[in-house]
Amino acid sequence: MKCEVKRAGIVGVGAYVPERVMTNFELQDIVDTSDEWIRSRSGIRERRVVARDEATSDMALKASRKALDDAGVSPEELDLIIIATNTPDMLFPASACLLQDGLGAKNAGAFDLLAGCTGFIYGMSVAAQFIAAGTARTVLVTGAETMTSILNWQDRNTCVLFGDGAGAVVMKPVPEDRGILSVVLGSDGSGGKFLKIPAGGSRLPASADTVAGALHSLQMNGREVYKFAVRAMEEGSSAVLRRAGLTVDDVDFMVPHQANIRIIEHAAKKLNLPMERVAVNVDRYGNTSTASVPLALEESLRAGKIKDGDNVIMVGFGAGLTWAGLLIKWYSE
Numbered sequence: 001m002k003c004e005v006k007r008a009g010i011v012g013v014g015a016y017v018p019e020r021v022m023t024n025f026e027l028q029d030i031v032d033t034s035d036e037w038i039r040s041r042s043g044i045r046e047r048r049v050v051a052r053d054e055a056t057s058d059m060a061l062k063a064s065r066k067a068l069d070d071a072g073v074s075p076e077e078l079d080l081i082i083i084a085t086n087t088p089d090m091l092f093p094a095s096a097c098l099l100q101d102g103l104g105a106k107n108a109g110a111f112d113l114l115a116g117c118t119g120f121i122y123g124m125s126v127a128a129q130f131i132a133a134g135t136a137r138t139v140l141v142t143g144a145e146t147m148t149s150i151l152n153w154q155d156r157n158t159c160v161l162f163g164d165g166a167g168a169v170v171m172k173p174v175p176e177d178r179g180i181l182s183v184v185l186g187s188d189g190s191g192g193k194f195l196k197i198p199a200g201g202s203r204l205p206a207s208a209d210t211v212a213g214a215l216h217s218l219q220m221n222g223r224e225v226y227k228f229a230v231r232a233m234e235e236g237s238s239a240v241l242r243r244a245g246l247t248v249d250d251v252d253f254m255v256p257h258q259a260n261i262r263i264i265e266h267a268a269k270k271l272n273l274p275m276e277r278v279a280v281n282v283d284r285y286g287n288t289s290t291a292s293v294p295l296a297l298e299e300s301l302r303a304g305k306i307k308d309g310d311n312v313i314m315v316g317f318g319a320g321l322t323w324a325g326l327l328i329k330w331y332s333e
């Protein structure tokens, strides 16, 4: 029996970052840190911060409209909307439903996906399955985060690292010799304790004590996450290449999760890629979690760094702990 699987690709990309820039120098007035420490340990110079009335679904809406325009797709054509986020507007309804309403995408199902900073790559892989199965033809995948809303501004270990933003892609079936070649998803829940927001869920509901203890803010063991990240980036890239029957020599461009320039440089070295063929925006946006990969992808496309037929590898890691790799043969009409 011949089973016809449709291969999914990206047909439109959009990005949005808030206007407000917060430099490392501004942070020096908030916590005991320095521009020198932040730049040398993470590569970050500045990040974007949402306006007072701006939340995750607002940024997702702006990025999504651009992605739809880029794809020449109307909101009504969307079958499915996925927002990968760790900072939804509220616990429920899903931010994806708020986005669906904002877009007027009246024919689309919508849900949020929670997989730490790896969420966007997870989201793309879910979209690819829907498209391959023929259950959906046109899917919007967004990575959107208001990380500054969950930071403890007294914790210098974390508050200097993150920023806000959103990126979106429209995915559809593409010609057989283009699109997603392989995907690998991984998780290690035993490391969940290294990166978390302890309260606000069913385990530790919100109370005066949880607020007083700053338990609604992000907590991280940076060293442990760093060790995991380095392994995850290596494993994520080698596993997707193995699955696709390709080697490091076949990779044209890498779009890694933007958490720390040292982690990105390590991953580039393992893939034998010069930094010109690696997307980097951590210096300007910090770690925007699920938004980092689509933001970096959009920037690289706009700069003409990715062309039709290129093998592009996306790799990421994050809370969960989770990691993922995705290899896509770029399609442009």
Ligand code: UT7
Binding pocket: 032, 033, 034, 037, 038, 041, 042, 117, 156, 157, 158, 160, 220, 222, 223, 225, 226, 229, 259, 260, 287, 289, 317, 318, 319
């Ligand atoms: O998307 C996933 C999210 N997370 C990550 O990807 C984070 C992965 N981890 C990292 O990127 C790095 O571990 C960090 C950037 C967080 C830290 O860099 P590091 O080189 O691993 O530094 P460290 O944790 O070993 O800390 C070195 C020192 C410590 O002081 P002591 O204990 O050696 O006296 C910290 O207290 O730097 C101190 N420190 C700071 N100093 C100035 C920590 N944060 C700051 C700060 N400014 N903001």
